[in-house]
Structure formats: C-alpha cells, structure tokens
Amino acid sequence: MAGLSPIQPCLWFHDRAREAMEYYVGVFPDSRITAIQDYPDESLDEHFAGMSGKVLNGEFTLNGVDFVCLDGGPEFTMTEAVSFVVSCDDQAEIDRYWAALSHVPESEQCGWCKDRFGVSWQIVPARMGELLQTPAQIQVMMAQKKIVIAELENA
Known part of the structure; x- marks a missing residue:
C-alpha cells in the first residue's frame, strides 16, 4: 500500500466493494480508485469458493482521503457506530x-x-x-x- 496515508479506514462489504468504490468516486470530487486486487480463481482453493471476481483488496481516495476495502462475505456488517x-x-x-x-x-x-x-x-x-x-x-x-x-x- 505504498503511497497511501499511514492510517485509512477499511470498509468490509459482503460482496459489493467494487460497486461501492465506483459509486463513491462519482459522488466526491478529487476521488479515484487507485488499485483493485481480486480474489484468486476459486478453483485454486476451497476457501475462495464463490469469491472469484470479488475484491480481495481495494484502494481508493475520496476527496483526498485514502480508504481500503474488501469483499469479505456476510460475517460482518456495517453499523452506525462508525x-x-x-x-x-x-x-x-x-x-x-x-x-x-x-x-x-x-x-x-x-x-x-x-x-x-x-x-x-x-x-x-x-x-x-x-x-x-x-x-x-x-x-x-x-x-x-x-x-x-x-x-x-x-x-
């Protein structure tokens, strides 16, 4: 993650990280997606079942603020606490x-x-x-x- 801020928020999405990044960079000025690493082909490892084509690690900037995100499945959900x-x-x-x-x-x-x-x-x-x-x-x-x-x- 070279070039990113030393601290940045990480957003865990069930399976819509790419869609969210694309949406957010359209909402905020001075925004861009800087990197997307997809999960490997699910045939390579049973742990990746159903995740092929989903975001393993995404990096994006919203109005100058760096974020990271991932598609992690339904285990964790967003909360108003953040x-x-x-x-x-x-x-x-x-x-x-x-x-x-x-x-x-x-x-x-x-x-x-x-x-x-x-x-x-x-x-x-x-x-x-x-x-x-x-x-x-x-x-x-x-x-x-x-x-x-x-x-x-x-x-």
Missing part, C-alpha cells in the same frame, strides 16, 4: 451529498444518513459548531433529518 463526516460549505452542497448518499430514510436524523451499501455518513455544515450555540438551535437540529442551515440560523 460514520464518515462530510463537512459542507453551504446548503447546496448538503443537498447534493444528501441526495447521493441517503438511501435508508428510517436511519436519518440530525444530518446522519445511510447509503445503499450500509455505510453511515454525517452530512453537516462546516460551521456546525457556530450553528449550535443555543438550546433552541440544538432542539431544531435534533428534529431535523437532513440539516437545513436556514432553520438553524433562524432558531
């Missing part, structure tokens, strides 16, 4: 990322959403701390799904 914060400059940027990443309406709250691969994201204004100075602003934020900057400013 999420990725996307700091946005304005409402238009929040709206764009929200439209691209929010696919599970029942998991939406306070700027958190879950994408179609089960990964959790926090789509928030870069100046979130400034927008949460009063109890009224915090209450408004707690009732929001997608963050609406004007509602926080007017609270």
Whole structure:
C-alpha cells in the first residue's frame, strides 16, 4: 500500500466493494480508485469458493482521503457506530451529498444518513459548531433529518 496515508479506514462489504468504490468516486470530487486486487480463481482453493471476481483488496481516495476495502462475505456488517463526516460549505452542497448518499430514510436524523451499501455518513455544515450555540438551535437540529442551515440560523 505504498503511497497511501499511514492510517485509512477499511470498509468490509459482503460482496459489493467494487460497486461501492465506483459509486463513491462519482459522488466526491478529487476521488479515484487507485488499485483493485481480486480474489484468486476459486478453483485454486476451497476457501475462495464463490469469491472469484470479488475484491480481495481495494484502494481508493475520496476527496483526498485514502480508504481500503474488501469483499469479505456476510460475517460482518456495517453499523452506525462508525460514520464518515462530510463537512459542507453551504446548503447546496448538503443537498447534493444528501441526495447521493441517503438511501435508508428510517436511519436519518440530525444530518446522519445511510447509503445503499450500509455505510453511515454525517452530512453537516462546516460551521456546525457556530450553528449550535443555543438550546433552541440544538432542539431544531435534533428534529431535523437532513440539516437545513436556514432553520438553524433562524432558531
């Protein structure tokens, strides 16, 4: 993994790592897939049964942040205990990322959403701390799904 950041998140997908990487690099600017190593042909080893053509190790960059991923099967699943914060400059940027990443309406709250691969994201204004100075602003934020900057400013 030469050239990657010394620390990067690793995403374990059941069997959709390639699809997820391709999707994410289309969502975020300054993004690219840097390497994909597929599982060896399953006929070579019984441990690889059903994994031929799946991602053993994928490396990609999203908006300058390095990630790795793999297709590891159903043993582990994504959880909201880990999420990725996307700091946005304005409402238009929040709206764009929200439209691209929010696919599970029942998991939406306070700027958190879950994408179609089960990964959790926090789509928030870069100046979130400034927008949460009063109890009224915090209450408004707690009732929001997608963050609406004007509602926080007017609270």
